[in-house]
Amino acid sequence: xxxxxxxxxxxxxxxxxxxxxxxxxxxxxxxxxxxxxxxxxxxxxxxxxxxxxxxxxxxxxxxxxxxxxxxxxxxxxxxxxxxxxxxxxxxxxxxxxxxxxxxxxxxxxxxxxxxxxxxxxxxxxxxxxxxxxxxxxxxxxxxxxxxxxxxxxxxxxxxxxxxxxxxxxxxxxxxxxxxxxxxxxxxxxxxxxxxxxxxxxxxxxxxxxxxxxxxxxxxxxxxxxxxxxxxxxxxxxxxxxxxxxxxxxxxxxxxxxxxxxxxxxxxxxxxxxxxxxxxxxxxxxxxxxxxxxxxxxxxxxxxxxxxxxxxxxxxxxxxxxxxxxxxxxxxxxxxxxxxxxxxxxxxxxxxxxxxxxxxxxxxxxxxxxxxxxxxxxxxxxxxxxxxxxxxxxxxxxxxxxxxxxxxxxxxxxxxxxxxxxxxxxxxxxxxxxxxxxxxxxxxxxxx
Amino acid sequence: xxxxxxxxxxxxxxxxxxxxxxxxxxxxxxxxxxxxxxxxxxxxxxxxxxxxxxxxxxxxxxxxxxxxxxxxxxxxxxxxxxxxxxxxxxxxxxxxxxxxxxxxxxxxxxxxxxxxxxxxxxxxxxxxxxxxxxxxxxxxxxxxxxxxxxxxxxxxxxxxxxxxxxxxxxxxxxxxxxxxxxxxxxxxxxxxxxxxxxxxxxxxxxxxxxxxxxxxxxxxxxxxxxxxxxxxxxxxxxxxxxxxxxxxxxxxxxxxxxxxxxxxxxxxxxxxxxxxxxxxxxxxxxxxxxxxxxxxxxxxxxxxxxxxxxxxxxxxxxxxxxxxxxxxxxxxxxxxxxxxxxxxxx
Numbered sequence: 171x172x173x174x175x176x177x178x179x180x181x182x183x184x185x186x187x188x189x190x191x192x193x194x195x196x197x198x199x200x201x202x203x204x205x206x207x208x209x210x211x212x213x214x215x216x217x218x219x220x221x222x223x224x225x226x227x228x229x230x231x232x233x234x235x236x237x238x239x240x241x242x243x244x245x246x247x248x249x250x251x252x253x254x255x256x257x258x259x260x261x262x263x264x265x266x267x268x269x270x271x272x273x274x275x276x277x278x279x280x281x282x283x284x285x286x287x288x289x290x291x292x293x294x295x296x297x298x299x300x301x302x303x304x305x306x307x308x309x310x311x312x313x314x315x316x317x318x319x320x321x322x323x324x325x326x327x328x329x330x331x332x333x334x335x336x337x338x339x340x341x342x343x344x345x346x347x348x349x350x351x352x353x354x355x356x357x358x359x360x361x362x363x364x365x366x367x368x369x370x371x372x373x374x375x376x377x378x379x380x381x382x383x384x385x386x387x388x389x390x391x392x393x394x395x396x397x398x399x400x401x402x403x404x405x406x407x408x409x410x411x412x413x414x415x416x417x418x419x420x421x422x423x424x425x426x427x428x429x430x431x432x433x434x435x436x437x438x439x440x441x442x443x444x445x446x447x448x449x450x451x452x453x454x455x456x457x458x459x460x461x462x463x464x465x466x467x468x469x470x471x472x473x474x475x476x477x478x479x480x481x482x483x484x485x486x487x488x489x490x491x492x493x494x495x496x497x498x499x500x501x502x503x504x505x506x507x508x509x510x511x512x513x514x515x516x517x518x519x520x521x522x523x524x525x526x527x528x529x530x531x532x533x534x535x536x537x538x539x540x541x542x543x544x545x546x547x548x549x550x551x552x553x554x555x556x557x558x559x560x561x562x563x564x565x566x567x568x569x570x571x572x573x574x575x576x577x578x579x580x581x582x583x584x585x586x587x588x589x590x591x592x593x594x595x596x597x598x599x600x601x602x603x604x605x606x607x608x609x610x611x612x613x614x615x616x617x
Numbered sequence: 618x619x620x621x622x623x624x625x626x627x628x629x630x631x632x633x634x635x636x637x638x639x640x641x642x643x644x645x646x647x648x649x650x651x652x653x654x655x656x657x658x659x660x661x662x663x664x665x666x667x668x669x670x671x672x673x674x675x676x677x678x679x680x681x682x683x684x685x686x687x688x689x690x691x692x693x694x695x696x697x698x699x700x701x702x703x704x705x706x707x708x709x710x711x712x713x714x715x716x717x718x719x720x721x722x723x724x725x726x727x728x729x730x731x732x733x734x735x736x737x738x739x740x741x742x743x744x745x746x747x748x749x750x751x752x753x754x755x756x757x758x759x760x761x762x763x764x765x766x767x768x769x770x771x772x773x774x775x776x777x778x779x780x781x782x783x784x785x786x787x788x789x790x791x792x793x794x795x796x797x798x799x800x801x802x803x804x805x806x807x808x809x810x811x812x813x814x815x816x817x818x819x820x821x822x823x824x825x826x827x828x829x830x831x832x833x834x835x836x837x838x839x840x841x842x843x844x845x846x847x848x849x850x851x852x853x854x855x856x857x858x859x860x861x862x863x864x865x866x867x868x869x870x871x872x873x874x875x876x877x878x879x880x881x882x883x884x885x886x887x888x889x890x891x892x893x894x895x896x897x898x899x900x901x902x903x904x905x906x907x908x909x910x911x912x913x914x915x916x917x918x919x920x921x922x923x924x925x926x927x928x929x930x931x932x933x934x935x936x937x938x939x940x941x942x943x944x945x946x947x948x949x950x951x952x953x954x955x956x957x958x959x960x961x962x963x
Contacts, residue, residue: 250830264673273675407700408675469708472715483702563663563703565671575801575828576666577673581938582828584801 235589245579261580262590269570269591272410278325278402282413285322289315292343300353307346312424314339323417326403334393341388345381360384406484410565412594418488418566419553425492426552427545430499435529437504448500455497461558463490468562487559495552502544506537539613546606550599567591647719647851647858648909651692657699659685660709660718666800666824667932667939668724668847669701677701680932681722684743684849684866687922688720691865691914696921706774710735713852720862722849726776737850740863744933745947745956746818747841748780751826754836756813761840768793770803770812780843781816804828814838818845820939827938861908868915870959871897872924874950879923886916897962904962915962925950925957 194204207217238256241263243249249258262269271279292311295301318339321328349359361381368383369376409417436448455463467490468483510533518528538545560569571591575584651657661669661681669679682701689699704712709725712718714736725731727739750761750769758764761784771778773796785792795812797803804825807815815825819837826832849866851859872878875894877885886898895901899912908914922928929948933941949955 246828254830268671268673268675273671276675405700407702410675465705465707468704469711472717473711475715560663562705562708565703569663570671572799572801573664573671576664576670578670578938579673581666581824582801582804584805 246581246583249583257586257589258580258583259586259590261574261577261583262586265570265574265577265580265587268411268573269567269587270412272414272565272570273408274404274410274413275408278404281322281325281401281404285319286413286416288322288343289319292346295346295350298350301350310339310342314342316421318343322401323409324404324406325401327400334389337393337396338385338389341385341392344392345385345388406482409484411570412567414484414559414564415553415556415567418484418491418559418564419556421488422491422495422552422556423549426495426499426548429492429496430503431534433496433500434503434507437500438507451493452497452500455494456501460491460494460555461561463494464558464562466490483562484564487562487564491552491556491559495548498548499545502541502548503537505544506541507533509540510536542606542610542613546602550602553598553602554595567594647716647855648692648861650716651719651858655693655698657685657689657692657720658718659688659699659701660712660721660723661685661701661703662706662709662723663703665724667820667937667941669703678932680744680928681724681849683922683928683932684722685720687869687918687928688862688865690917690921691861691868691910694911694913694917696917710737713737713850716852719858720849720851724847725850727846727848727850728776731850736853738853738855738859739848739850740859741866742846742848742956743866744820744847746820746845746847748777748816748843748845749819749822749841750814750816750838751807751822751835752814752838753810754834758814758838761838761842762788762790764790764792764814766791766793767813768795768811770795770797770807770815772796772800772803772817773798776843776845777817784842800825801828816842820933820941823939823941827940857909861910864908865914865918867959867962868897868918869922869925869928870950870957871962872915872919873926874952874959877919877924878927879920882916882919893962 194201208214234255235257238253240249240252240256240258240260243252243258243260244264246258246261249256249260267276267279271282274282289311292307292315295307296304301307314335317332317335321332321336345360349361352359359381361377361384364380364383365376368379372379433448433452436444437452439445439448464487467486471486514532514536515528518532523532557566557568560566560572563569565573568591571587572584574580574587575582659681661677664670665679665681667679668681669677672678685699685701686696690696692698702712702718704718709721709723710731713721721737722743724744727742731737732739750764752758752764767790769781769792771781771794778794778796781792781794784790785794795806797806800817800821803815806812807825808829815822817825819841822837826835826837829835849862851862872882875891875897877894877897882898885894886900889895889898892901896904898916899905899914903912905912905914911917923931926943929943931937933939934943943949945954947956949957951958
């Protein structure tokens with residue numbers, strides 16, 4: 171361009187620029203279809219082939235499970251007379267109470283609902299943004315919640331200590347929610363009202379002591395209110411169904427991590443006794459199948475105890491599953507520990523941290539974060555492995571489902587219950603895996 | 618160093634020995650232990666149609682369940698004071714030996730080896746069964762001896778499997794067994810024509826047949842190739858307890874023989890002049906003293922559980938999946954040509 175403007179003496183002719191080619195729609199549903207499924211000859215062919223295959227595979231299943239299915243009937247014969255080659259979901263529906271609660275007495279099932287509900291309510295604040303000290307909430311849940319839940323599930327006279335701990339658990343839950351409400355209202359938390367009082371006597375950690383004081387007052391109050399409260403005794407041998415599956419897997423999932431961490435640290439320890447003990451435990455447990463461990467715990471253990479002692483089968487099984495899961499978890503955690511560069515240890519040492527501080531604040535957070543997918547994988551497989559307890563006669567979801575096929579009315583019906591519990595298992599396992607992915611994204615944010 | 622090791626070894630063995638001896642010390646009779654505990658521990662299996670299953674309401678029901686309930690009724694006067702412990706096959710023996718169970722009633726066949734080498738005392742047989750075969754009707758087979766080269770579905774680890782092998786060997790049939798560990802899966806395989814025949818106790822065959830979509834498509838062959846006396850057992854060398862269990866079952870048979878049912882028992886008790894019945898119901902004499910039970914123990918058993926015929930009807934009779942005809946079978950009273958015979962209540 172010339173720096174000097176050319177004098178405009180004649181009209182400029184309008185020359186249209188060549189039109190652009192039409193826009194290829196790459197967004198929206200049709201765009202997506204075109205781009206991914208029908209982009210080119212081979213792609214289209216493949217799409218058609220896959221869809222035909224899916225149709226051929228799914229059609230009989232859908233026909234069986236939905237189109238020709240029977241939803242209400244009172245016996246298998248009735249099902250067969252209505253629709254001989256459809257699924258008979260009526261059996262699963264009739265048995266749904268057993269599948270969920272096992273043989274727990276009907277009028278007392280509210281206790282299970284309440285117990286599980288309290289557990290969910292307790293963990294809900296972990297998803298709230300404004301809440302701090304989530305580790306404390308989680309730890310309190312792990313330590314105290316089992317006492318409260320077992321108090322509800324078992325009923326009967328469980329002794330004074332159990333009662334006191336259950337009261338503390340309930341008190342903590344109340345305190346937690348009071349604090350949450352106060353935080354969202356922008357007010358001081360419950361414990362902070364005691365701070366000035368406490369500071370007069372104890373100069374240090376007044377905030378912590380304030381919370382503890384409030385917890386103590388609330389616990390005493392709750393223990394006093396419920397002093398005459400008693401629940402009917404329900405023995406563990408009527409526990410069953412999904413409830414039992416959740417109890418066994420929940421317990422062992424929670425216990426697996428601490429056991430695993432201790433064993434993994436033990437295996438890398440410099441102390442020979444600790445190291446050999448850890449190695450022996452891990453290798454011994456890992457080298458036998460879980461069913462063997464279960465058998466050992468229920469058939470061999472009673473032989474070593476005097477026969478007046480009535481061993482609780484559920485407790486035996488839970489201990490066995492915890493040890494088993496812990497041994498596997500130990501190796502997963504060790505994998506994470508191995509991945510931490512030596513510089514981290516040196517750095518921790520150089521700023522004067524001891525062994526436990528180094529582990530707790532430097533090494534383990536990194537190791538566990540790196541191992542989240544593996545840890546959750548073992549949780550998921552543990553959840554599914556608990557179905558093995560059906561073999562030793564605990565009426566978990568699996569055994570309950572199989573029991574439908576020998577019920578008087580539904581005799582011989584075994585496919586539908588298995589399909590139904592497969593769906594249930596899928597829902598649980600998929601939720602766990604989704605949660606782990608969310609957790610991973612959350613933890614790796616800002617790195 | 619070697620000496621150290623030996624001392625250590627001896628110490629470990631001593632500790633183990635101590636544990637075992639603790640487990641073996643059982644001076645007290647199970648009867649007293651159970652009375653002190655307040656309920657009965659009964660060993661059953663996971664599930665066995667007609668004998669022990671969980672029903673829709675979550676309660677145990679079946680023949681073995683009723684046997685255990687009747688013992689509870691005799692000892693505690695309450696048929697519900699019993700805890701059922703369902704155990705795997707391998708655990709059956711240890712759970713009795715360890716004292717985890719007071720009695721075992723899980724459809725177990727009374728055999729010499731089990732009676733002599735497993736620490737059990739078998740007491741009486743409550744159901745006589747035998748192994749048979751069931752085939753697809755359209756095969757046109759009339760006898761088990763025609764099963765030459767057939768594939769036969771069988772449950773693994775059971776005596777059925779061993780009997781099948783024996784039968785195969787003696788008759789040189791070249792049968793190909795296909796093993797399963799779950800009865801409903803085995804049945805499904807049979808109904809889908811994956812095997813020509815299934816073999817099981819005849820009661821099990823009847824159950825399998827009734828679970829088919831069209832039961833008339835299948836026939837049970839006439840041969841019975843084994844003796845299966847389903848019996849209950851208690852720990853070895855505990856006569857006081859064995860007496861209680863044995864005579865409770867005898868009471869079920871005696872009541873049927875005397876024509877006493879759970880419905881008419883109150884009436885009979887009020888009006889009877891028959892000294893045999895009076896003795897049986899504890900109105901006269903003191904038969905109960907020898908057993909260490911209450912005078913009305915037999916009354917409680919029949920009132921709460923019913924007599925043998927009622928128990929049979931409820932669990933194995935025509936209105937159940939097994940629909941086993943009692944008439945003409947071995948499970949009739951001796952007066953009608955069966956094998957069930959109660960010893961004298963005197």
